[in-house]
Amino acid sequence: MMQNMNDSHAPPPSQQSTETTAASGASTSAPGERKFAQIPKESVKAHAESIGISEVSDDVAAMVAEDACYRLREVMQASCQFMRHAKRKRLTAEDFNRALRWGNVEPMYGHNSPDPMVFRPTKDAELYFYEDKEINLTEFAMETILPRNPGETTVKAQWLVVEGRDKGAGSSPALSEELVQYYDQVTRAILGGNEQLIKTALADLRTNSRVSALLPYFVYLVGEVKSISHDLEALTRLLQTAQALIQNPHLYLGPYLKQLVASVMYCILEPLAASINPLNDHWALRDYAARLLAQICRSGCMSVEGLQKQLLLALQKVLVDPARPLCSHYGAVVGLTALGSKAVEDVLYPQLGTYWPFLQSWMEDRTISNAQAKADAHRVQGAILSAAELLLKTYQQNGSDPHAESSHESSPNQSPHHPDASDFTIGTFGHLLESNSTAGSNSHRRDKGPVPITQIYSDLYSFFGDSLAVRVGNGAPFVPAKEEESDQDAEPIVEAGSSAFPTVQVERADLPPMLPLLGMVSP
């Protein structure tokens, strides 16, 4: 009987459900007979024998069996109630014991293990039994392995839905077969060479709302840029994937945004393995990544001010480090340009005084072995020119108020202007730069007031000469200023000598033509 009791309290939930279906099926014959746990009189006899009562008549055994059945069913029904009120789907041994206690019956101990019991046959006879191994208590007590502390119960908050939109993080149960297949197909298409497939996959990533469940996986995929930095083609594809995710209106990037930005920054700044071969156009990749960065900033999802600060710091750090290769410097410049005119003014412009001579030294190097570096330096110069153009054009459009809203229309990446991003470039990192700008950079920065536009222009003109004037165009309000001030203002830049860069005297006449490079940076 004990066995039957055990037997019956494990399976009730499933039993119940089959019952209900059987009953509603209506055509099943004699459902009452097989519905419930039955205790045959043989079990009663066997149990009686085990406790020392040998002679039990059939009648008595049958009566006891029936009563035991009734009690058992009653207890099972009562135990279901405890399960329901504990708001569970699974009936536990504890529920059963609770029902026993309320029925004034001694509960059954030793069945609370969450592991299922092993039911196995004997070797010789056709007899099945529950394996019930003996435990050596002494050994058990001397055991040195202590059970792990499960930790205190804690509450964790997370967004399940934001304004009716499902959030990827909380709501992805085990991935369905479909989703796994979808992920497989999309990644294969993106990394494969078929242009048409790539187009389709990216288009779907941009629009499909169900991607949310796969978001972490795609973000991880984009993070793979670090391991394929030799393959320009693949890098571009991954950046395109990132772009598609950012453009998808159904996705909430949330915690994944940082990872995406990190991948994009990697492509902008790192001296990728692909750049060793001069035939590889890694410049285009950096430009693309910078445009993407600008897009992220403008999409409004980067509301975390800290992240923007971090980005600027990272760009600045690369720019002031002479040990970095020129392609990294190039990345820093296009990155800053992408972040807008304010970033250019606050980070790039103060560095120019020290950086320009450093760049000049590369450009003037006429040895054959450094030909590649010289070409790279020209690229950097072109990028800086574009940045300067952005800065001046912004001023031109806003009059000479440096704190007017910067316009992105003239930025090299040509993305549509986003209202949310406007405050991003204004005044938020002035203090940051004061504390971080390298010593002795620019005398204009020492006085707290805003640098007058004429000053900026003349400074820039001293580097670029007429090529700048050509870019900014005639008819600009400050064109006359150029003529007045250019001669005097060459001075302070020469002073700036105590930076990390080797100081080189600059002469305007030496500026090389730079037009062929402009195609890389300008729209």
Add this chain to the structure above:
Amino acid sequence: MADPNRSVVVTDGSNDGSAVSGAAAGVQSSPKTEKGAGTDPGKMDQQTLAAVLQFLKNNNLKEAEAALRQEAKLPDGSGDSSGSSRVATSGEVSSVLSAYESEGDLARYCEYYSSLSSFIESSLDAHKHELGCLLYPVFIHMYLQLVYNKHEKEAQKFFNRFSVEQEDWHQEDLRTLSTVKTREQMEVNDLMDTFRSSKFVLRMSRDSYQSLRRYLKQHDHRELLSILQDHLFIDVFDGVPRNREQVQATSGAMMGEARRDANKVKVLYGLPKEPDINVPLDDDDEGGDGEDKPKKKKQKKDLLLNKNKKADPNAPPPSRIPLPELKDADKLEKVLSWKEGLKRVPLGRDNLPSICFYTLANAFQNVSAVGISEDSSLLAAGFEDCNVRVWSLSPQRLRTMRGASELDQLDKEADDIVERMMDEKSAADSWLLHGHTGPVYATSFSPDREQLLTSSEDGTVRLWSLHTYSNLVVYKGHNYPVWDVQFSPTGYYFVSGGHDRVARLWGTDQFQPIRMFVGHYSDVTCIQYHPNSNYVATGSSDRTVRLWDVLNGNCVRVMTGHKAAVHTLAWSPDGRYLASAGVDKNVLLWDIAYGRLLAEMKGHTDPVYSLCFSREGTILASGGIDNTVKIWDVQKVFEEIAGSDDLTSLDRASLVEVGPLLLGSFATKATPVLKLHFTHRNLLLGCGRYQHN
């Protein structure tokens, strides 16, 4: 006996007296019967009378008996027309059970039942569905008579043959029934107790009833007649017979539908006028002089609360129930919640809420209850290991009060005395409350967040102080598991309900209940206090929802329609509508004004354990152990009934036709949704324990 006109219990609302057919029902004098019939004074008197007569007879006080009979104008006891032989036995139980004793030909029950069944099948479509309701109670009582009269084999045969024909939702009770196979088992079974002591209620149009009478006249089935007479209550109404959907919508409860007269009392569901609050506030945006301030506040308040400023015709008078007076802190609380309400996001079908989910991690002991305070700043979880844990959901950590000696040194006149009383050093993220000796099934915060109530399997309700995090009072009374407990919206009062089928109203300072709400046929599984504190709604595993008047303890609404135990209830903010849900996975919406079922919301795939209306009452959120939160467009239903105020068709009222109401369904990773709560700003909070399998 042969005349069905007399023996079938009939009432059409006007003649309550005829609900009891003479002395035939007289023997039923168990306390349960009295409770069940508590709303029917005429019947109770009759039964009391019969019980007294029985007592006199048993004790051989013949003269007194004769005198009483004469006075009560009852026929002489010796000429009792009832077929049941009432042998006076010692136990009251057996005297009730004896109603099942029958001299008829039990072997022919199968035949009788088949005949009734085929009559119903062959009757007009118009009557078919109303008459179909007869089959289940007749089946049950035939089976019980067979069992009682020791025809176990026939009973088994009868059961096996016809139980499969019963509706799906009866299967749970049929399972219980099938365990009862002998007379001895009948005597100790709760469900049997209910069946034999209460009448199964059926509502039927007069036409359908007439056709039943014709059938009974044609076929002289004595046993069938006596079952109809003793155990069924047929509530006849004038009008068009109900169709299948209408019948099904309100069937499913353990003891049939609600009697029509059970829902006739007017319910004062409106909300009372908001009290004028003139609490000086440390308001940052006002620099005016002191006289100006309260005036301004009032004007602002008027704008918001103008709805409540008009006297609501459906609101109870403010003094109907003595409520605790508002303390300054309560007034401040009201103002603060109103201010929070100003920042409310209007929700609707085009504007779904954001959901913030609190997942309980490392809860290996399993969470059996979750409560969130009205202002959404505190969370309490009850566990199966008997503990309760309280968390702060706001940046404010939880502090205890200083010790007595330290408190003594404080300047009691200080403005910030409440703040000073708290011990900064004790601040913690959560507090554990030990005390219960069984799983904790419910937690409820007092409106002022100074106290917490918990109920447990150990049969007690405990009151905890959230200043000292210690147990203040243990309320004993239920003696069986207490499934739910809830504070009134004004504090002080609370209601508990449990396995003993009784809901009890308590005051926190009294260890005896103030009111007992008795009437459910099975466990009281959930409780929801009405927003105006005058009523209490209870859900039960007898598959009904009842509404009780706190003033007099009367049951004023009985609502049937659930097909399995009800486990959660929610009031709409205006107090007129009630939502209920439970094991049958359906969410039902009721109009309390008429006790009418408005809408049925299907979609969950496992029992529903939590419901919550948004703060302005436009949407309803439901959550269950299918790990999803569903959002329903109840506004659509309200708009529809506002358009057609058709009260005449109440007897055959059907669901409001508005099309699908589901607005959204949001799955958690693997966390059952045990609690849903809208903040004042309409952010939806959910809570549950992560299930790792």
